Amino acid sequence: MAQGDMAFFSRPSSAAVKIVAPSTQDPPSPRSPSAKKDSTQRQCRNILIYGSCKFQDKGCIYYHPPARDDSSPVPPDSPVPSAALPAQAVNAPVFVPKTATAESPEPVPAVPSFPSIFSPSEVPSEHQLVESDYQEIDEYDPFAYDGTNGDTFSDGSHLMANPYANGADPAMMGFDGDPLYSTQFTFAQQPLNYHLYTQPRPENLAHRYFISDNIREELQNRAETLYNSPAHGLNLPEELQGYHSLLPLEPTAGERRKFGNWYSTMYRATTFTDGVSYALRRVENFRLMQQAAFSGIETWSRLRHPNIISVREAFTTRAFGDNSLVVVYDYHPNARTLYEAHIKPKAPQYQNGRLMTQSPRLPERTIWSYVIQLARAVKAVHDAGMAVRIIDATKVLVTGQNRLRISACGVVDVLTYEAHPDVSILQQEDLMMFGKLVFALCTNNLAAMNNFAKAVENVGRHYSAELKAVALFLVSKPAPNKTIGQLFEMFGGRMLAEMDEMQNAIDCLEGELMSELENARLVRLLCKFGFINERPEFAREPRWSETGDRYIIKLFRDYVFHQVDEHGNPVVNLSHVLTSLNKLDAGSEERIMLVSRDEQSCLVVSYKEVKSCIDSAFSELSRR
Numbered sequence: 304m305a306q307g308d309m310a311f312f313s314r315p316s317s318a319a320v321k322i323v324a325p326s327t328q329d330p331p332s333p334r335s336p337s338a339k340k341d342s343t344q345r346q347c348r349n350i351l352i353y354g355s356c357k358f359q360d361k362g363c364i365y366y367h368p369p370a371r372d373d374s375s376p377v378p379p380d381s382p383v384p385s386a387a388l389p390a391q392a393v394n395a396p397v398f399v400p401k402t403a404t405a406e407s408p409e410p411v412p413a414v415p416s417f418p419s420i421f422s423p424s425e426v427p428s429e430h431q432l433v434e435s436d437y438q439e440i441d442e443y444d445p446f447a448y449d450g451t452n453g454d455t456f457s458d459g460s461h462l463m464a465n466p467y468a469n470g471a472d473p474a475m476m477g478f479d480g481d482p483l484y485s486t487q488f489t490f491a492q493q494p495l496n497y498h499l500y501t502q503p504r505p506e507n508l509a510h511r512y513f514i515s516d517n518i519r520e521e522l523q524n525r526a527e528t529l530y531n532s533p534a535h536g537l538n539l540p541e542e543l544q545g546y547h548s549l550l551p552l553e554p555t556a557g558e559r560r561k562f563g564n565w566y567s568t569m570y571r572a573t574t575f576t577d578g579v580s581y582a583l584r585r586v587e588n589f590r591l592m593q594q595a596a597f598s599g600i601e602t603w604s605r606l607r608h609p610n611i612i613s614v615r616e617a618f619t620t621r622a623f624g625d626n627s628l629v630v631v632y633d634y635h636p637n638a639r640t641l642y643e644a645h646i647k648p649k650a651p652q653y654q655n656g657r658l659m660t661q662s663p664r665l666p667e668r669t670i671w672s673y674v675i676q677l678a679r680a681v682k683a684v685h686d687a688g689m690a691v692r693i694i695d696a697t698k699v700l701v702t703g704q705n706r707l708r709i710s711a712c713g714v715v716d717v718l719t720y721e722a723h724p725d726v727s728i729l730q731q732e733d734l735m736m737f738g739k740l741v742f743a744l745c746t747n748n749l750a751a752m753n754n755f756a757k758a759v760e761n762v763g764r765h766y767s768a769e770l771k772a773v774a775l776f777l778v779s780k781p782a783p784n785k786t787i788g789q790l791f792e793m794f795g796g797r798m799l800a801e802m803d804e805m806q807n808a809i810d811c812l813e814g815e816l817m818s819e820l821e822n823a824r825l826v827r828l829l830c831k832f833g834f835i836n837e838r839p840e841f842a843r844e845p846r847w848s849e850t851g852d853r854y855i856i857k858l859f860r861d862y863v864f865h866q867v868d869e870h871g872n873p874v875v876n877l878s879h880v881l882t883s884l885n886k887l888d889a890g891s892e893e894r895i896m897l898v899s900r901d902e903q904s905c906l907v908v909s910y911k912e913v914k915s916c917i918d919s920a921f922s923e924l925s926r927r
């Protein structure tokens with residue numbers, strides 16, 4: 304080992320450590336009481352750790368060496384280095400990781416086995432390890448460490464103590480001798496339970512570190528849409544009643560459909576107050592005759608339902624150069640109308656070798672799901688004493704996987720304001736519009752109702768009698784017993800199937816969430832690395848990041864991220880990074896060899912010891 308490297312390990316009051324190689328054998332049998340040294344001959348651990356023992360003259364039964372002037376880091380009962388060691392190694396000051404409790408005035412009952420320092424040529428073979436090597440290692444005491452490691456960032460936020468990391472009960476951790484796991488661990492007292500951190504079977508690990516590709520892609524697409532830059536050159540107002548960065552969500556030129564008697568355009572805009580994006584429906588050239596027309600908007604803004612796009616507010620404005628009505632809704636990036644998703648004629652495509660111009664027929668299961676979702680939304684509105692007023696394939700949005708939400712609520716109430724409307728008639732109209740939508744979805748045709756007989760025949764041919772009955776009920780003549788509640792009685796088992804699907808979807812998403820939860824834990828660890836590594840200015844000690852505990856951390860960082868293959872090419876192996884970080888976070892007893900960049904020195908340390916070094920270096924930083 305080069306002399307220069309030695310200085311990295313030097314710390315005052317270090318204790319000598321034995322050279323131990325990573326063990327792949329079964330742990331040694333427990334010590335018999337007779338094998339222990341007489342306690343009066345054994346050196347007090349407090350001397351080793353703190354340099355003094357405050358109970359020395361107060362009954363501590365262990366051996367306390369007389370105070371020495373010289374600052375030699377090697378205490379009296381350290382093993383005498385063998386003659387085979389090179390001179391540099393003999394003189395090498397040794398490294399002792401600080402434990403999380405190092406500052407504690409209380410005696411520390413358990414000291415982790417310390418990392419060994421040796422040049423590669425002096426790694427002892429396993430058979431050289433004799434029982435006495437283990438006798439110096441205190442048995443693991445699960446109560447010695449309370450698990451609180453003071454992980455506090457300077458902003459006051461806390462890193463959660465890892466309940467599994469330090470001595471959780473093996474039974475609680477579910478360690479039951481699973482034959483798929485090797486039982487060759489060094490310390491039987493503290494097995495690493497991989498299944499608490501990742502999936503139970505190694506072959507699954509590769510696929511389960513992150514959420515599935517489909518969901519990630521969809522969420523990323525939404526995020527991208529959310530941050531699309533606003534439109535320029537469209538002559539849109541810079542600022543609109545507290546909203547800015549307007550972006551049209553549909554073409555504003557060319558052929559346009561009317562919304563009743565008016566043209567309307569959807570925009571995405573961002574609020575100045577909270578930076579959140581909203582969907583703004585602008586109705587052009589609308590003159591508000593009385594302020595009371597907005598009373599319906601207030602009622603709508605109080606209604607929250609998973610199948611209704613929430614209404615936020617409404618106002619009139621001249622910012623577009625006309626009198627416009629604007630109603631503000633929650634924004635759902637990448638939402639499509641039912642018309643766009645299913646009915647709009649698609650460009651011809653080859654299917655089964657034939658050029659197909661029509662959209663494929665919607666599966667019955669999907670239509671049932673849509674009908675049930677819409678029925679729930681309509682019921683919520685009717686139960687609140689209101690009417691939806693517009694249920695149309697262009698005013699129902701598909702957000703995510705088959706998720707429907709009614710949009711444009713409240714607009715018609717303002718546009719066709721009546722002081723005392725007959726709500727029951729409006730609700731009957733809702734059911735009629737709902738029925739027309741079911742026919743449109745079943746026939747892929749917005750104008751299906753223009754030829755009612757053909758539409759009914761079409762639905763009967765392709766879908767079940769129950770679905771046809773539901774569609775016919777909805778478009779039947781208004782009657783006292785024709786209510787949305789009545790419709791639910793026709794659903795029967797379909798409703799239960801839909802509920803099962805919903806629960807399955809929740810389970811699926813929770814599973815996906817779990818894998819991301821693990822990643823958040825690793826990000827916290829990486830943050831700690833970032834705080835500690837390469838920090839020359841800290842504590843007015845230019846080599847703070849390069850010495851003591853921090854050197855171990857630096858070598859570990861190299862082990863995780865900066866490995867090279869036999870040709871000197873960087874090893875970019877995400878699995879290695881994730882596995883190492885997981886073991887580090889779990890405080891595994893598994894040992895690894897850390898090699899300095901010049902390959903002149905190496906350390907054998909356990910993940911647990913590296914974890915202890917990181918905790919101590921980080922708490923040193925966060926205490927300042």
Ligand SMILES: Nc1ncnc2c1ncn2[C@@H]1O[C@H](COP(=O)(O)OP(=O)(O)OP(=O)(O)O)[C@@H](O)[C@H]1O
Pocket residue numbers: 552553560561562567568569582612632633634635636637638639640642643697698700710711
């Ligand atoms: N709340 C919303 N969040 C996100 N996108 C929305 C929202 N509301 C509407 N959109 C999108 O804005 C676009 C235009 O919606 P709009 O309701 O005007 O439908 P349309 O098919 O253009 O109907 P119309 O012909 O009546 O204007 C659609 O692509 C729709 O997906």
